[in-house]
Amino acid sequence: MTSLKLTHKLALLALLPLLGLFLFAFLYAAQSYRTMVNTADMLPLTRLAGQAGQLAHQLQAERGLSASSINDQKGEFRSRLAEQRARTEQALRQFEQGGRLGGLEGEAATRLGQLQQALGRLSGLRQQVDARQLTVPQVVDQYSQVIATLLAVIDGAVPLAADAPQAAALSAYSAFLQAKDRLGLLRASLSSARVAGQFSPELYRRFAALEAQLASYMERFSVLAPPAWQEQYARLQSAPVAGEVAQAIALAHREHGNRALSGEAPAWFTLASRYIDELKGLEDGFADSLSGLAAAGHNDARNRFILALGMTLVVTLLTLAVCGIILRDLRRGFEALKQGIMRIASQQDFSQPVRVASRDELGELAGAINSMQRQLSALLGQMRDTCEHLMAHSGHTRSTLQVIQQDLDKGLGQVDLVVSAATEMSATVAEIARHASETFSAANHTIARASAGDRKVDQTISAIEQVAASLEHGEARVVEVAGYSRDVSNFLAVIKQISDRTNLLALNAAIEAARAGESGRGFAVVAEEVRSLALQTQGTADQIEEMLNRLRQGSEQAVDAMTRGRGRSLECVDEAKEAGAQLSAIVQEITQVNAMTEQVATATEEQRTVTDDIQHNIVVMKQGYDNTQSCAGELVRGSEMMEQMVVDLDRRLKAFTLGNDTREARG
Template identity: 30%
Template structure:
């Protein structure tokens, strides 16, 4: 059979608290039992008090009815009898239900018999003296109910006293058992915990040579002590291995410090060279970008020049077309001038005819005037007409002379215009030839500008590709530089870490020496 120290802590606590719970439950049950009996006793006392009051009220009703037997008093008298009978009947019902002690059932039945006797006597009573005599029975009923009331009070006091002393006894027993359980559990739990704390303090102080402590217990505390023993052995082995490893770590840290110093110097040299290469690549990239930008500007200027040349060619073609049109119009104008000269010649011929007619008309008018003078008065009207005809002939002759003069001037102008137009035709033909030569020269310029544009675009494309290659090379150089910087930083960190590692190995050696009993 296992002893109590081999039981688990949970089982120990369950047993201890179970004992305490049992006594507390027992104490509560007795308390509840006392409260229940107290409630039942108080209920019985209350019922007896009600019965006492009903007897008193009934007796007073008898007195009132004996003094004044009117209908109202008779009704109240009968109602009091019914209430009294109902109170006693309720007591008997509760007694049959087991709510009253057996010794009180006989008293309740006597009360019932006395009430029946009173009711019988009351039913056969008609005079005032008989009513007052019936009240004597009610007085006896009141005395018996009072005795029942007193006995119930005494029984309630006795039961309360018993319950009180019983609760005190159970409470004392519970306190004693609680003290015993506390002492037992503290001895079974606290003492092994203190032993475990002492072992842990010894291990913390560097004492790893300890005796086995948890061999005689099988509970959780025995497991804890066994675990501390196992931990002690494991720590002893670990510290021994750490002592060996710390010496090797110290030697390795010293070598690592030397290697990192050399590596850091090489990385610093590499970083300096990388800076120079990066600077040179940056300058090359800037130069290539300038070349590419200039080539793009040349290509743009050549493109603009080609556009201007094309515009000039279009203008020259339009000029040739307009000059040729102007030449055709000048030729047409020359033709019109020739026709104008011919028409002027015809007009001159017609004016000559008009002049001859005018001369003949003037001669005829003169003859008519001479004949009219010869005729005298008879020829006076004819003379007037002849005079008018002569005037008209003279005016016509003057107009013909003026027209002839104008035609002569017009023929001179037409001759000059014809000569000028002929010269203009020759000049326009020469201009057309010159413009055609200009157009041919512009074609040559256009082809040369196109070649320049193509070469500029080729140069720009090549420089862009070279710029891209240079940028990529610059990025790679930057990457190499960043790697060199990272390597330098890493080397510095490794140097610091190696120093820290060396310090750590020294601290580890001091810690190993701390466990002096290993």
């Protein structure tokens, strides 16, 4: 089932109720056809029932005349019996012609076979009657058996009726025939009693039983017969002949204990026969009505079958047409959806909408897909614009980082010069300290050798002049170091500006990456790393600036000390020159020089310590420059990586074909 197309699945889904509809329609049509066939079979059965009624009527008349002729000594019933037998034979031939039925099954076929056997024994029964070999009860019983077998054929046709009204009418007709048969038996019994002059006990019991059976069958007829039949029978019951028959039967009940019955047998037989003939008229009408009812039932069943067959064909064709139209529309809708989605998935084309003309769920789904397609197209257009802006910004950032790296390279070269100057200044200060020690030793020798003052004064003047020159040189070096520290401060300001700009660029890049969503996550990581490096550079620059401030303060103190030392040296030179004129004050002046020299030595030692600090700080600053240069290199590589990612993203976005509305919105 998973490999079937959706239209085939829908066709299978529609096929199941359609098959159910076909099955129901087929069953209904088959039932209508069976009803039509049954009603068609009932047509000859109803005609056979009418012919059976005719034959039963003639047999009943023959039975009465045969029973009366047994005790007829005068021969009054002989001629009438012969005429009745002729009428019976004619009715029998008609019944046999109508009784050639095929296709009967079950109880109806069995009863029809029994009837044919009973009718075959009729000729032998007549011979026995003519020979008076039978008694009246025997004659009545044997004729009654033939008639009962004949009427049983009608009862056997009741289950074959097509519907309940037809079955009720056929059952009522059978009850009416049974009642008429019982009336014929009453006619024969009372005729025999009047011929004999009285009722025998057995004959009277039979007479009373027949009357009860007559009432029972008429009650059954009243329950099952159609209203028209009941109305016709009610009119007959109100006729004088019915009243006379009822009076004769009531009189027979009253006189059954008498030795002689009043009335003549022929008169009673004629009266009863006239009433039976009236009933026969009703019977013929009932038979015609039954045939008409069967014909109407057959026509109705045939019409129902034709209607069922026609409705089945119409509903089938209509259902197939509706299913075909629905499946066609569904196939077209799903095909349009499939083509639209495949175009988006395989060709990455967002320029054409999915076209589904229906207003059902497929149309709503197509509208939702088109809305999503427009939103995705707008989003891709915005991402493409963002990539273009990022490409421009990344190029500018890369250029800026290259400038920063060049500035750092220059600053690193200047720092190397500062380190060399600081080293040289440290050596100079050490030299000054050494000279101060020598001056101190010389002063001690001068004190010890006061007698050699003239000769040593020149040496002292020369030494002091050298000290002054060294101090002047050290002062110049310290001033130069201070100038270098100011240059480094300027470079640090540039580095801090670059760091601030890098931090701002990284922040903008992070904002653009956040706008890009999932596709800008890698760019956001790079932007965060650039921002972190910028913050580290700014922190290192702050530390270097603090060290330079301390170096500047130390340099200013050293310059001040050297200035004072140089001034002192000049004073020593003047005093040494005056010593030549004032030898008397040599010892005192040399003592002062000794004290000054000691101060110079102390100051020089302090200057050497400060110079060492300056040298150490400059080395730290150089390390900071090295770190900044490394960070700048990482920033350049990160910028190049970010630019490559943006170019790749832009290439991927250009693979999508966007609609005109998206390009107009971007424009």
